[in-house]
Amino acid sequence: MPQAVSRTGWATRFGLIMAMAGNAVGLGNFLRFPGKAAPYGGAFMVPYFTAVILLGIPLMWMEWTIGRHGGRFGHGSTPGMFHRMWQKPVSKYIGIFGVLLPAMVGIYYIYIESWSLGYAWQTLTGEYWGKTSQAAMGEVFAEYVGLGDGVAFSLQAYFFFLITFALNILIMSLSISKGIEFVAKYAMPALLFLGVVLAVRVLTLPPVEGRTVGDGLAQIWRVTDWSVLKSSDVWIAATGQVFFTLSVGLGMVHSYASYLNYKHDITLSGLTSCTTNEFVEVILGSTVAIPAAVIFFGAVDTRAILDQGTFAIGFHALPVIFQQMPAGQMFGVMWFVLLFLAGLTSSMAMFTPLLLFLEDELGLTRKRAAAGIAICVFFLMQPVILFYNRGVLDEIDYWMGDFGLVLFGALEAVVFSWIFGMKKGWREMHVGADLRVPRVFYYVMKYVTPVFALTLVVWSVQDSLWGKLTMENAKPENVPFLWMARAMILAVAGFLIWGVWYAWRTHPKFFEEAGPQSEAPR
Amino acid sequence: MTLFSWIYMLAVWAVILTLNVFCFYKVFQKPKIEPIEEEQDGEVSFK
Numbered sequence: 001m002p003q004a005v006s007r008t009g010w011a012t013r014f015g016l017i018m019a020m021a022g023n024a025v026g027l028g029n030f031l032r033f034p035g036k037a038a039p040y041g042g043a044f045m046v047p048y049f050t051a052v053i054l055l056g057i058p059l060m061w062m063e064w065t066i067g068r069h070g071g072r073f074g075h076g077s078t079p080g081m082f083h084r085m086w087q088k089p090v091s092k093y094i095g096i097f098g099v100l101l102p103a104m105v106g107i108y109y110i111y112i113e114s115w116s117l118g119y120a121w122q123t124l125t126g127e128y129w130g131k132t133s134q135a136a137m138g139e140v141f142a143e144y145v146g147l148g149d150g151v152a153f154s155l156q157a158y159f160f161f162l163i164t165f166a167l168n169i170l171i172m173s174l175s176i177s178k179g180i181e182f183v184a185k186y187a188m189p190a191l192l193f194l195g196v197v198l199a200v201r202v203l204t205l206p207p208v209e210g211r212t213v214g215d216g217l218a219q220i221w222r223v224t225d226w227s228v229l230k231s232s233d234v235w236i237a238a239t240g241q242v243f244f245t246l247s248v249g250l251g252m253v254h255s256y257a258s259y260l261n262y263k264h265d266i267t268l269s270g271l272t273s274c275t276t277n278e279f280v281e282v283i284l285g286s287t288v289a290i291p292a293a294v295i296f297f298g299a300v301d302t303r304a305i306l307d308q309g310t311f312a313i314g315f316h317a318l319p320v321i322f323q324q325m326p327a328g329q330m331f332g333v334m335w336f337v338l339l340f341l342a343g344l345t346s347s348m349a350m351f352t353p354l355l356l357f358l359e360d361e362l363g364l365t366r367k368r369a370a371a372g373i374a375i376c377v378f379f380l381m382q383p384v385i386l387f388y389n390r391g392v393l394d395e396i397d398y399w400m401g402d403f404g405l406v407l408f409g410a411l412e413a414v415v416f417s418w419i420f421g422m423k424k425g426w427r428e429m430h431v432g433a434d435l436r437v438p439r440v441f442y443y444v445m446k447y448v449t450p451v452f453a454l455t456l457v458v459w460s461v462q463d464s465l466w467g468k469l470t471m472e473n474a475k476p477e478n479v480p481f482l483w484m485a486r487a488m489i490l491a492v493a494g495f496l497i498w499g500v501w502y503a504w505r506t507h508p509k510f511f512e513e514a515g516p517q518s519e520a521p522r
Numbered sequence: 523m524t525l526f527s528w529i530y531m532l533a534v535w536a537v538i539l540t541l542n543v544f545c546f547y548k549v550f551q552k553p554k555i556e557p558i559e560e561e562q563d564g565e566v567s568f569k
Contacts, residue, residue: 013549042530049534214523222523272545278538423569434548 004219009259013269015181018188020273021280022345025191025248027112029281030339031314034220034290035306040234042223045282047238051452052246055239057274058441058449059248059409061268062416064266065429067130067257067467070368076356078251079500082412085420092504094415096496097408098251099353104400104489105250106168106350107377108384108393112311113343114164118157119315120336123322123329132323134297134305147389161385164344165378171348172355173370176259180348187341194338195284201331202292211298216291219299236463239456240406245281246274249409252349255356263432271435280342288335289313296321314339351377357496361503380488383481390481391474398468399489406460410453413445422446 010016037044078098082091116403122128128140142145146154171179203213228234243249257266293302293313305317314335322332350495351373358369384393416425426442474482523531 013552042527045530045534214528217531218523218527222527223530268545268548272542272549275538275542275545279542280539283535434552468530 004068009176009261010181010186011177012181015177015185016256016260017178017269017272017276019184019345019349019355020253020269021276022184022188022191023252023256023344023349024245024273024277024346025188025280026245026247026346027109027116027314027339027343028241028244028355029277029285029342030195030289033220033241033281033285033309035310035313036237037286038219038290038303038306040228040237041219041225042221043226043228044220044234044238046229046233048242048491051235051239052274052278054444055409055452055456056242056246057271058445059413059453060246060253060270060274061267061429061437061441062412062425062445062449063253064257064260064270065071065425066412066416067254068260068262068264068266069428070254071258071260076255076360076362077353078254078412079357079496079503080361081254081258082415083504086415091415092500093497094411094499096493096500097255097404097411099357099496100493101237101404101408102250102252102350102352103354103377103398104396104404104492106347107380107488109162109343109386109401110168110347111161111381111385111393113347114161114342115144115157115311116336116339116343117164118160119319120340121160123319123332123336126329128319128369129323129329134316134320137319138312141311141315145388153386156196161381164347165381167344167368168347168351169374169377172351172373173366175366176256180275180352183348184345187345188426191338191341191345192280192336192355194341195280195288198331198334199284199287201325202288202295205292205295208295210484211295213291213295216294216300216302217286219290219294219302219307230378231465232459234363236459237454240460243405243409243456244401246277247346247349249405249407249412251254251408252354255353256349258356265432265434267429267433267437268435289318293317294322296324325401327474359500361507362499363507380492383484383488387481387484390478392481392485395482395485396489398464400487403460403465403468406453406456410450410457413450413453417446417450 037048065077066081066085070076070078070084073084075081077085077095079092079095081098082095085091122140122144128137131137131140144154144157146157171183173179173180202216205213230499247253260266287324290302290306295306297317302313302317305312308316318335319332322328322335325331354373355366355369358364358372358439360365364372384396416422422442422445425445430436460496471479471482
């Protein structure tokens, strides 16, 4: 008989939904989304919501279904889950993406998350107080992350990185209900509270030199030119953002869903986590950073700040604004704690697929698996931190957090809808359902979602893949470091390929002969 | 912000909030994860 994998499951449905929503809600909701939307104005919302409805929500339902289905067979990660859907040798290797991508994203995401904690501390202690220009705050940021020609090292950044890293490993190593669920149940409501308070604060800001909050909201909501919809750029930006914000195509939703028992609803729970994410992203995310920046700096300067990159508005511009508003120190701390919580609720899921892969497929105990991950991830994080100024983080981000998740999302849509079969998938999805999904989504998931996702892959290839592959815009002195980043990805991928090969070879009965494990909670 | 922009923004917000509240309302009607039920003859039924 196969050896059963016994894990405790979710304790409450609220905890499950908060964890799933927290997985989706991240730094991108507050920093990336406004930056993507503002250049196109209100027209951006058309491709954005088209992608949410035709791509994001269907993929979310697919991932919950794949996860719960795989969990019945004792698989907590996508290699085993894909194997259960498609009995071909290649399927389990495709599933490796669902372990590789979140782990590699986690390697840099935790470092970025730690900046929020560091800035919350700096704001609380007033460390940068008095630096009231963006240029000065830019220098504070450069000093914090240790930007320069040599090794990028800053003792303070490293200290907060260690705290954030330890916290993530601690949460991950506990059982799902005592770790991730416990944190999500408190962190998500706290995040929502902080987000609403900050949004109300910005919406009630008095005009500065004639600039009102309406001018700020107009950057995201005013349609100045519908013809931008004819450009593929806005569609790539919007659909990429949908993938990123819902954390689909990463493998984390699958792992969380594998803890569900077979008759637990997934349609309503999946939709609830999606709508919660949209509330945070579209309502709160569009109301805080950009309107505040427009009121204090004006629309032209805000566009220039956005052009400087994802972090400029959050770490350069807003600290300047906090120094100029009443009780700004308090709101500043709230902003960075908000970002930290958004980051934490996402990052704590990122190593879960790897942890479950080591547990379920390679037979390691949770303690050993968690310790192994902690040691390996810690060492892999060092180049990301020390050579941040050389583009190591950006290189991993492109291949894993940008192109990789779109590719894996397309692959899983094809496997689910066309290979596993939509009829079977639809039936599986509705087992125990509390919400009957309208029949039109059957056809959306069967035809539109896979085609849409594949089109996005083709767009991404045309748009940026070749340039990235050949490093055509890279500075010559950074090229060795970019190769190092690729070597890191390949090393982890190589380990996972070996792991799958070894597991399937050494545990044939467990994988080939086991029927669905009972309804035992995982 | 033009009048159309305000209507556009508030309409989108209203749709998101309504859906979110509806979902949570349905969730809180059955908040606990149900105890495991036995399958009969390997069959599962649609709700």
